[in-house]
Amino acid sequence: MKNSTRRDFIKTSTVAGLGFSLLPSSVFAKDAPAKVRLGFIGVGMRGQNHLDLALLRSDVEVIAICDVQQRMIDMSLDLVTRYKKPKPMVINDGPQGYKKLLENKDIDAVIIATPWEWHTVMCIDAMNAKKYVGCEVITGMTIAECWEIVHTSERTGMPLMMLENVCYRRDVMAVMNMVRQNIFGELIHLQGGYQHDLREVKFNDGKNPYGGGAEFGAKGFSEAQWRTEHSVLRNGDLYPTHGIGPIAMMTNINRGNRFTKLVSYATKARGLHDHIVKAGGENHPNAKVNFKLGDIVTTMISTSNNETVLLQHDTNLPRPYSLGFRVQGTKGIWMDVNKSIYIEGQSKEAHRWEDAKEWLDKYDHPLWKKYGNDAAGAGHGGMDWFVFNAFVESVKRKTNTPQDVYDAVTWSAITPLSESSIELGGETVEFPDFTKGQWMYRKNNFAIDDSY
Ligand SMILES: NC(=O)c1ccc[n+]([C@@H]2O[C@H](COP(=O)([O-])OP(=O)(O)OC[C@H]3O[C@@H](n4cnc5c(N)ncnc54)[C@H](O)[C@@H]3O)[C@@H](O)[C@H]2O)c1
Numbered sequence: 423m424k425n426s427t428r429r430d431f432i433k434t435s436t437v438a439g440l441g442f443s444l445l446p447s448s449v450f451a452k453d454a455p456a457k458v459r460l461g462f463i464g465v466g467m468r469g470q471n472h473l474d475l476a477l478l479r480s481d482v483e484v485i486a487i488c489d490v491q492q493r494m495i496d497m498s499l500d501l502v503t504r505y506k507k508p509k510p511m512v513i514n515d516g517p518q519g520y521k522k523l524l525e526n527k528d529i530d531a532v533i534i535a536t537p538w539e540w541h542t543v544m545c546i547d548a549m550n551a552k553k554y555v556g557c558e559v560i561t562g563m564t565i566a567e568c569w570e571i572v573h574t575s576e577r578t579g580m581p582l583m584m585l586e587n588v589c590y591r592r593d594v595m596a597v598m599n600m601v602r603q604n605i606f607g608e609l610i611h612l613q614g615g616y617q618h619d620l621r622e623v624k625f626n627d628g629k630n631p632y633g634g635g636a637e638f639g640a641k642g643f644s645e646a647q648w649r650t651e652h653s654v655l656r657n658g659d660l661y662p663t664h665g666i667g668p669i670a671m672m673t674n675i676n677r678g679n680r681f682t683k684l685v686s687y688a689t690k691a692r693g694l695h696d697h698i699v700k701a702g703g704e705n706h707p708n709a710k711v712n713f714k715l716g717d718i719v720t721t722m723i724s725t726s727n728n729e730t731v732l733l734q735h736d737t738n739l740p741r742p743y744s745l746g747f748r749v750q751g752t753k754g755i756w757m758d759v760n761k762s763i764y765i766e767g768q769s770k771e772a773h774r775w776e777d778a779k780e781w782l783d784k785y786d787h788p789l790w791k792k793y794g795n796d797a798a799g800a801g802h803g804g805m806d807w808f809v810f811n812a813f814v815e816s817v818k819r820k821t822n823t824p825q826d827v828y829d830a831v832t833w834s835a836i837t838p839l840s841e842s843s844i845e846l847g848g849e850t851v852e853f854p855d856f857t858k859g860q861w862m863y864r865k866n867n868f869a870i871d872d873s874y
Pocket of ligand 1: 494
């Protein structure tokens with residue numbers, strides 16, 4: 423295919439395939455900008471990761487950055503200086519200061535990397551200001567917020583991408599490639615989650631780079647300033663998207679399949695209190711805090727195609743990091759904890775795990791084959807490069823984003839649904855259909871080729 427024809431194909435197929443026929447066509451104008459002009463709302467630790475990726479690129483201009491803490495702004499400006507890029511407009515004007523950034527007509531798109539509780543209002547204001555939105559994970563803390571995000575995107579015609587990077591993890595993409603080539607047969611059951619000991623993130627006094635201590639809230643640094651409070655006040659799967667994103671893409675959720683019901687259970691809460699006592703002693707004021715978040719929250723989800731999905735949120739206890747993926751079908755199974763695979767009739771020995779490496783290399787996704795070198799050195803094993811690239815390319819081509827607004831809210835909705843289920847003593851709750859029936863007709867165009 424010639425370049426121009428191929429571009430048109432991508433534009434048309436992405437827009438139609440992802441159901442953005444629901445949106446007004448105004449956003450898909452013919453003349454795409456050669457450069458994407460970005461504004462950053464929230465330049466804390468994650469915002470700076472994205473800023474770093476933006477400064478590396480010749481097709482991105484950083485027009486403005488906004489934060490409420492001078493320390494984060496100074497760290498970001500250091501980054502800009504290191505790359506010898508022009509100094510962006512700086513906004514440090516309190517919690518509503520981001521609205522000034524949104525008034526800037528030179529900005530095509532915004533990256534939002536603020537605490538979760540700010541995401542909905544910032545996404546909505548940004549779409550109303552006609553900006554493309556790339557929002558960090560958790561887009562909508564309640565079901566009502568999720569609906570508001572969808573309705574705003576549909577009304578304004580502005581695409582929203584939740585920057586879920588794990589969909590781009592190399593092994594995950596290889597396994598998705600295998601799923602699409604029917605190596606596992608018909609999918610039956612999938613598992614994943616967020617199994618990451620965050621005690622040193624939740625109690626980080628900012629005095630050393632690895633966190634630690636017993637402080638959070640006003641005396642904390644970065645996520646300890648806000649994320650820990652969610653563990654005090656809420657009990658549910660607070661961080662479902664890294665696990666569910668890849669699973670949803672493998673099972674074509676919102677694209678011929680959908681989540682139908684959910685049930686969650688939470689254990690007792692011990693890990694965070696024990697950490698405080700260990701780090702600060704029994705008399706530390708925070709030793710009196712009652713954490714509502716169960717140490718392990720387990721969620722089951724059913725799909726309209728009759729697969730089951732098991733998700734786990736496990737961030738308060740000593741444990742090595744693992745997202746705990748398992749993909750199982752009628753012909754075989756992959757698990758990432760033991761980095762093993764078994765495909766009936768093809769694995770070397772019957773009933774025995776086989777090292778997955780050869781399979782993952784063989785089915786390496788075309789995107790990784792093409793861009794693996796560009797991604798080398800980027801955060802989280804390179805996957806951060808891909809998610810940022812996908813967003814920038816979508817803005818440049820004025821297409822919908824490969825993970826779209828329906829994905830963002832469907833994955834994020836697991837948190838409030840799991841909170842409700844736990845609150846109701848383990849009752850099964852219905853999963854909303856944010857596509858309003860369009861899931862039956864939409865096609866899966868996520869990473870179908872090596873374009874972005
Ligand atoms: N995808 C990933 O792998 C990944 C990794 C880390 C964090 N995250 C996500 O990124 C987001 C940010 O997390 P973080 O680790 O950077 O936290 P952080 O606390 O380091 O950064 C948040 C920043 O937002 C700023 N902020 C708060 N309120 C604001 C407002 N009203 N206007 C402007 N700025 C405001 C804070 O001052 C801070 O600098 C969260 O959603 C988190 O879950 C994702």
